[in-house]
Each structure stands twice: as structure tokens, then as C-alpha cells.
Amino acid sequence: MNGRGMSNAKSKNSNKHSSKSIILNSKLFFALLVLQLLNLLTLVTQFHWLYILFASIALATQFVVHVKAMRQALLNASINQTSCYYSAPSILPSWAILLLAIAGSVAIAIAGRELGLLLSMIHLLCFAYSLKVFEITKRKDLYQVVVLGVFVATSSLIFVQSIYFSLAVIVLVFANFIILLRFFAPSMLLLTQIKLLIKLSLYAIPFAVVLFVAFPKLSPLWQVPKAKAAKVGLSDQVKIGDIAQLALSNELAFRVSFENSSPAHAQLYWRALVLDDFDGITWQQAAQSNRLRQQQGNNLAHLSNASNVENIVLRGEGIAYQVIAEPSFQSWLFALDFATSEQANIGQRSDFALFYHGIISQTISYQVTSYPETILAPELTPSMRSLNLSLNSQSNPKLTAKAQQLRQRYSDDRALINQLLTDFNQNNYYYTLQPPSIQNNSLDEFYFQTRAGFCEHYASAFTYLMRAAGIPSRMVVGYLGGEFNPNGNYLSVYQRNAHAWTEVWLPEQGWQRVDPTAAVDPERVERGFSSDLMQQYADLSSGMFSMQPLKTMQWYKQLKMQIEAIDYQWTRWVIGYTGQKQSQLMKQLLTRLTQGKVMEYFLLCLASVVLLIIAYKVSAVRGKKHHEIKQLYLKTLALMSQHNVVKEHAMTGEKFTAFIGENRPELLVDFAVISDCFQKYSYQNSSDEHNKSSLNHDLSILKYHYRRLRWHLWLAKLGIK
Amino acid sequence: MQTAVANILAQIESVVIGKPHQVKLALSCLLAKGHILIEDLPGMGKTTLANTLALTLGLSYQRIQFTSDLMPADVIGIAIFDDVTKSFLLHPGAIFNQVVLADEVNRASPKTQSALLEAMEEGRVSVDGVTHQLPEPFFVIATQNPMSHAGTYPLPESQLDRFMMRLSLGFPNIDAERKILQATSSHRDTTDIKAFLTVEQLREIQLHISQITVAPAIIDYVIALCRVSRQAESQAKALSPRAGKALLAAAKSWAFMENRDYVIPDDIQAVFSPVCEHRLAPQQHHIFDEANELSQHILSQVDPINPLP
Incomplete structure (x- = not known):
């Protein structure tokens, strides 16, 4: 009896699990697979043949299963559709994935003596990447797969740093991010998504430059393996x-x-x-x-x-x-x-x-x-x-x-x-x-x-x-x-x-x-x-x-000539920027900064930036006169929603007050004061009749009511009338 | 002013039984100087509503039954040679009235329809090169029948846009239907209907309505609603700025009916569906299915408290 009960509970759990699993467009799944292939290809020359075997089998299985699942889903969907939605079919049970993961890690650890630290780490990373695709059940899993893909693609830069390869890897990383964009904004046109992505990465460039220039460059813990590389050029x-x-x-x-x-x-x-x-x-x-x-x-x-x-x-x-x-x-x-x-x-x-x-x-x-x-x-x-x-x-x-x-x-x-x-x-x-x-x-x-x-x-x-x-x-x-x-x-x-x-x-x-x-x-x-x-x-x-x-x-x-010149500058400034050069640059900067006037200029710059920020904030507040009252109202709404009194998205303030009057009459007095005041300030007077003192007065009253409201909410939560 | 409006409402509701909301919307549309399109099945009281509205406001009124052989001249009028003055004189058509009821507007040919709709937009008509000003105020109440499309010419989107509101009455509830059936005569005698307003009073009310306060937060709300309709994934047609203007005007009028001198988001929500539904989905007729309306979908996507976060 007991056992059956247990199994029932388990099946319920699994049902719940499957109902929670995310449903994705078939195109997205295939894009994930193609990107995995491409990401792994960047490292293909470094792989052990056993891993290549494993990865290709895993990818092929995935592909076949997804083609089947897509056909099934297409049959169920209406006729004139080229893509369809389904949740990822589970190919392997989770215990099998776990077993595989352990076995693979042990194998990599054993092969590690031959491969060296760096290569075995990379094998571990890629192995995890290959396995992770087998369980895309939640949104979290999708994130992990994408992030792993980005990691795999960029780790290939350890081995090759030419400008063409770097460009290719950057494009690949972009493609990986497109997956996320397609997931979050499926109806957005691809072109718009690409534009958005470019815009976002432009925002990221200043941070990247600062990190590149200033972030301490640790000397790598690994030695790039030399056994495989043929000796080039002169010999002794x-x-x-x-x-x-x-x-x-x-x-x-x-x-x-x-x-x-x-x-x-x-x-x-x-x-x-x-x-x-x-x-x-x-x-x-x-x-x-x-x-x-x-x-x-x-x-x-x-x-x-x-x-x-x-x-x-x-x-x-x-x-x-x-x-x-x-x-x-x-x-x-x-x-x-x-x-x-x-x-x-x-x-x-x-x-x-x-x-x-x-x-x-x-x-x-x-x-x-x-x-x-x-x-x-x-x-x-x-x-x-x-x-x-x-x-x-x-x-x-x-x-x-x-x-x-x-x-x-x-x-x-x-x-x-x-x-x-x-x-x-x-x-x-x-x-x-x-x-x-x-x-x-x-x-x-x-x-x-x-x-x-x-x-x-x-x-x-x-x-x-x-x-x-x-x-x-x-x-x-x-x-x-x-x-x-x-x-x-x-x-x-x-x-x-x-x-x-x-x-x-x-x-x-x-x-x-x-x-x-x-x-x-x-x-x-x-x-x-x-x-x-x-x-x-x-x-x-x-x-x-x-x-x-x-x-x-x-x-x-x-x-x-032109391309070679660009390649040269790339090598000289980007790849040639080693930890040693970095520390030199930092030293120079520091000594210059500490030398009198430069320090003053620096402080001046800092102060002006701070002033600008403050000015911006002040002007923003002035631009919205009833900003504070609105903030308080929004804060009140957030507090209420914490206590399960949630305003529907499209509900107006008036209707919400009425709703509270019906459902939580004990809160009405305080909430009505806040809500009415908010309505008065935001809808009634477009001109600035209200001087600052009356606004402050109102605010203090509202804060009082806010605290009372909070008190009532806690009382209600604790079951005290 | 408010009492006059309340009296008007009470009188119309006594004639158009069981539809206070639609009556109120129709009245607010007229007070906001907008034209109304009433779309419903035959026998639901479209004509009665239009009739009563015109008479209660104390305006001159004429009805044109639109048929497929109706000519523009029938609507606008025709210039006829006068023997006495030896010149052409305009014989004004039905449109030279303050309230024109265009019954079954989709039955007439597009030529006739556009003659009417042009007059609605311009507020004047031209006959043989002479421009004639239409009376002021000037309202068109058009009705159309969504069923039995055979032999009809559906109004194109550009012309639908000229109606501030599209209303549909819908079936009455049990009590209302009982009252309707118990009424002694099949048609209520229109002579009973009193005019509660003079033209001057009406103008005064319209002026008052135009002065009602619209706070920036309300403008933001209207902008947010329009923007939602313009998003790529929206199935709706995009709302134009003209739609936004109509929405604001209607909301002001509604606020006036609600005895307020400022607009709140509830006013916008109340008039959003009649003002915008026919602009969002011109070819669809969700008469009996409010939940599926695109306008409800758009309303549900914007938080009136914080419309443009």
C-alpha cells in the first residue's frame, strides 16, 4: 500500500514536472543543435577522437529525435505551418544522464595525464555541453546550454588568435545570443533582433574595453600543449x-x-x-x-x-x-x-x-x-x-x-x-x-x-x-x-x-x-x-x-596589404597586450596621476561626473512633479501584492479601491486616502497649483496611512482581527 | 447643466428600454461632437435610439433609408431652375438637418456613401460648384446590419474612421424584454418626447466638455494604448493619432456625464471599446462577444497607473 502511494506521488510529481517543461519552436531546437555543432567545431582540432565520437553520436541522436518530434507536432498542428511548438522529448532518463556524466568525467580524469590540464578541462566543458542538450526541460536549462555554448566557442581562442578566427568566433557568439532573443521575443523579426543585439553589444563595448585594459591578467594555469603542433620554420x-x-x-x-x-x-x-x-x-x-x-x-x-x-x-x-x-x-x-x-x-x-x-x-x-x-x-x-x-x-x-x-x-x-x-x-x-x-x-x-x-x-x-x-x-x-x-x-x-x-x-x-x-x-x-x-x-x-x-x-x-596591416595592428595591440604590458601601463598611469596636476584634473573630472548625475536626477524629479506621490502609491501596490492583494494589470485606481472595499474592507480607509490623493495629484490638476509645502504635507499624511496599512496587512496575515 | 443631461438620459431610457449604458455612450458621443455608427441586427431598436436622441436634443431631424438605388442627389439635394428668379436654386436634401439618421448605410452604393461621409467630415456640401454650409450642430447617426451581406457595400476603413463610436445594442435582458412586450403600442408615439435642450444650451455643454482637464498621466495612458496596438505582434490595425484624439474627446464627454471636471483612466476604459474597436478590426463584428474584442485585449496590456514605465 505504502509503496503504491509512494509511486503515485512520484508519478504526480513527474506529471507536474512535465507540465512545467518549456515548449519551444521546432526551429529553435534545430538552431540549438546547429549552434552546438558549430561551437564544437571551433575546437575540433583539439579533441580526443573518443570525444568526437561521443559528441557526434549525441548530436545525431538529438537530431533524429527532434525530427521525429517535429513531425509528430506538425501532424497535430494545423496544416499550413512550417514550424511548430513542442516540449523537448526526453531521450535519456535523468539517472542515465547522471551515470553518463560520472563515467565521462572519470574517463576524462584518466585521460587527463595524456591530455594535460588545459585540454582535459576543455574536454570536461564540452562533455557537459554535449550532455546538457539532453535535458532542456526548463527555461533555466536553455540558459545553461546557451552559456555553455558561448564558453565553448570562446575557449577556442586559447588556441588560435588570428583576426579572422576571432571575428568568426564573435559572430558565433552573437548567433548563440540570438537564440535567447528568439526565445524571449519570438514574434520579433530576425532583422530587428539582430539590430537589437548589435545595439546591446555596442553598450557592452565600453565595459569590455575597460575590462581588457584594466582587469588584471592572470598568467594561465595551463601550458598550451606543444606535442601536437608541428615545428614551423627553421630547425636547429x-x-x-x-x-x-x-x-x-x-x-x-x-x-x-x-x-x-x-x-x-x-x-x-x-x-x-x-x-x-x-x-x-x-x-x-x-x-x-x-x-x-x-x-x-x-x-x-x-x-x-x-x-x-x-x-x-x-x-x-x-x-x-x-x-x-x-x-x-x-x-x-x-x-x-x-x-x-x-x-x-x-x-x-x-x-x-x-x-x-x-x-x-x-x-x-x-x-x-x-x-x-x-x-x-x-x-x-x-x-x-x-x-x-x-x-x-x-x-x-x-x-x-x-x-x-x-x-x-x-x-x-x-x-x-x-x-x-x-x-x-x-x-x-x-x-x-x-x-x-x-x-x-x-x-x-x-x-x-x-x-x-x-x-x-x-x-x-x-x-x-x-x-x-x-x-x-x-x-x-x-x-x-x-x-x-x-x-x-x-x-x-x-x-x-x-x-x-x-x-x-x-x-x-x-x-x-x-x-x-x-x-x-x-x-x-x-x-x-x-x-x-x-x-x-x-x-x-x-x-x-x-x-x-x-x-x-x-x-x-x-x-x-590592407588586410595584413589590420591583422598586424590586431596582433600588436590586442594579442600583444600581455600582463606585463598591462602592469607597465598601470604603473605609468598611476605615477602620472600622482604627479600633482594630473591628479587634480582627475578629481575635477570625477566631481563633474558626479555633479552631472545629480543634476540629471534633480531634473528628472522636477520633470515629474508628483513623482513622489506616485512612487508611494506604487510602493503601496507592491506591498499589497506581497500580501496577496494584487491589482490586475489593467485595473484602474478607482476600480481597485472598489475591489478592496468589497474584499478587504479593513484596509479600505487607509488605502482610499492614498489612492484618492494619488488620483487627485495625477489626474485632477495639470497646472501646478499645489505648492511644495502642501505636497510635503500630503506626503507625510500618506506615509502615515501607508504605515497603518502595512500594520493592518501584517495583522491580517497573522490572523488577528 | 448636469440636471438637463440627467433628464435627457432618463427620457431616452424610458424609450430605449434596458440599455442605459449604450444610451449613455451614444449621448456622450453626440456631446463630444462625434458621429455614431450603430451596428446591430434588425429590430433591436437602432432607429428608435437615433430618433429619440434627435428629438430629445431638440434638433431638426430627418431619416434617409439607404437603398442600392439611392443617388447622392437624394442625400445632398439638387439645384433646380426657378422660373421666377431665373436662376438655379438648391432644393436641399435630407442632409440639411442637424441630425441625420442614415438607415442601413451599407446598402447604398459607395458613391452615395461617400457623399454622406464627405459631408460628415467637412461640415458642408457643394452642389454645382456652390458650397453650402450644413446646419450646426450636425450629427450623423448611421445604422448598419452586420448580417445578410448580400447586396451591401461595407464601409471602407477610411470611412469607418469618421465615426467616433460604433455601438451595438444587443439583446435586452428578461426584464427589459418583458417591459418591451408589455408596452401598449408597437411604436411609442414620438410626440410624447420633449426637447430638453435648446441649441444654445447644447453648444454651452459642448464648450464645457472641451474644457475638461486632461492630466499628463491620461495622455500617457492614451499614448500607451495606441502604442500597444502598433506593436508588430498585434493582430489589430494600428490606432492613428486621430483615434487617440477621438478617444480623449469621448473620455472627456464621459467624465462630464459622470459629473467630473477631469478625466480619469476609468473614463478612457469606458469609451475605449466603442471608440476603438471598429478602428482596430474594421472587418470584424464582435457584436455579441465582448470578451474576444481586440480592444479588451489591448486594454489588458496597459497598466493605467503606470502606463509608460
């Missing part, structure tokens, strides 16, 4: 032909804006890393100098230290510029020689290259000052000397012989170098992006037979010759030049600008840059790619979907 091991592949890449490496004028193209040698160990095939960073580097990394050679480095003679004027580097998933940075930076997270190596403490997994910006006339390392330590002379002389015997022969002819280092460069220039050496294949990466073969190669070939062969001739030298890899964008007044350096050159150590003069490529193809250095090379490049890159005719059009170039 260079074989002949590596850079030629890069040369076909249009990907952006970094962008630079100079504070004053920019140096000539031929001066723009962007040092990335120095390779001083050669095993006959591959150039790489020497293990010995690696160790050195690590030590220095621990010691954090900042500018203050760097400028004091004994190995440096700072000379000439500095060139200041800002670099915005794209994620390379490496740690080296790009700068002109000799570069110094004041930023705490940037260090300098003994080979004068800058590096970042950590992996560049997101676009970062840094400020650099370069002193191009500096003498690098006038003194060379013996260990460094031996390192930069070490050679596997068996690998390329012909070159070794050639070097020794030259050495005998020229005792002066300078003369020897010049002779070699002249050789490159005079004899038939070609600069090409498609060098003929060379057996075993033999430099001999390149130098004596094929004679056609890329910057790496020349730098490699040249460095080898130098070492064989007893001159300390090393290979430097980086970028050369860049493309100037006049719209944004900045320089973009692409992967195709990758370059390799040689550094030679000469006594007294230190490390000197020698670019053998310049001897072979001077145009490459002066102006970037020569027209000949550009043609080669175009031939190589044009596939079936060649955009060649489009690319030659002037307006297309202009447009592209």
Missing part, C-alpha cells in the same frame, strides 16, 4: 636543401615595426641561431656550446649583463624596434646584430642570439634595440677557437685541398676571403631554388661540379673552406630582408625569407658577417628575390588552383 639542424623547402612557404615568420626609419634591405640579417658543429653532412649547435648556453640560460643574461659582456664593444647608434613573432614552437627569437632587450623573459646567448625562456607557442611580441656597428668578440677564447675550426676534413677532401692551396697563396685572411667571393662571382655559380641532387650531401660535388645551389649550399661550402684554411668561422641561420607594408608601416618576414650565411672571426674585428650568396646573386640580398627567382618560385608554387592571374591585379594586392 640544417642539412643542405632544408631551407629550399622553406623557401616555398608563404607562412609568416615574424613582423617588425621600427621606431624610426628602417635600415636598408641588405642590412636586414635577422639572426636566429648559430650552428658551429659540422659533421660533414649536418650543421648543428655544438654540444659544448649547448652546455655553455644552458649555463647562461641559468644566469639569465639580460641587457644589463649583456651590455657588460666583455666580449662586446658597443658602438654606434641603436635601432629600436618591436618584433611580433608567430608561434614557432621553438625558443629562439629574431633580431638584428647586435641585439639587446630589456624584457625579463628574454635572454642572450654567447653567440649573440636572443632566446625566449620557454616555447613560443603563441604569438609573442618583444622590444629590441640593435647596435649594428658593434664589434662582436674581439677576443676569442681558445675553446671557442678550436670549436670554430674543428672539421671533419675527410668528408670533403677536394675542398680541403682547395683551402690549403688558397692559404698558401694568400697569407692575409681578408684577401683570402675576397678571393673566394670573387670565385663565386666570376665562375659559373648559380643561385637556384631547385638545385640538382647531390650525392651524400657532398660539398665537393656541389663546389666543383653542379655549381648551382641555394644560400645554404654557399654558406656551408664557404664555412667549410674557411675552417679548412684555418680561419674560425660558423654558420648562422635566420632570415634576410622582409616585405615592407606601407599601409601598416611594418615589415613582414615570411618563411621564404629564410637564409643562411657565414660568420668569420678576424683578429681585432671580431665576428664578421660574410654572405657568399651576395657574391653569387647580389639581387637576392639587395632586394629579396630577383625577378628570375620569382618566376621560378611562381612556377614551383602554381598548382591546379593557381591564383596567379588574381595575384597580379593591383586591387588584389592593395586589399591584401
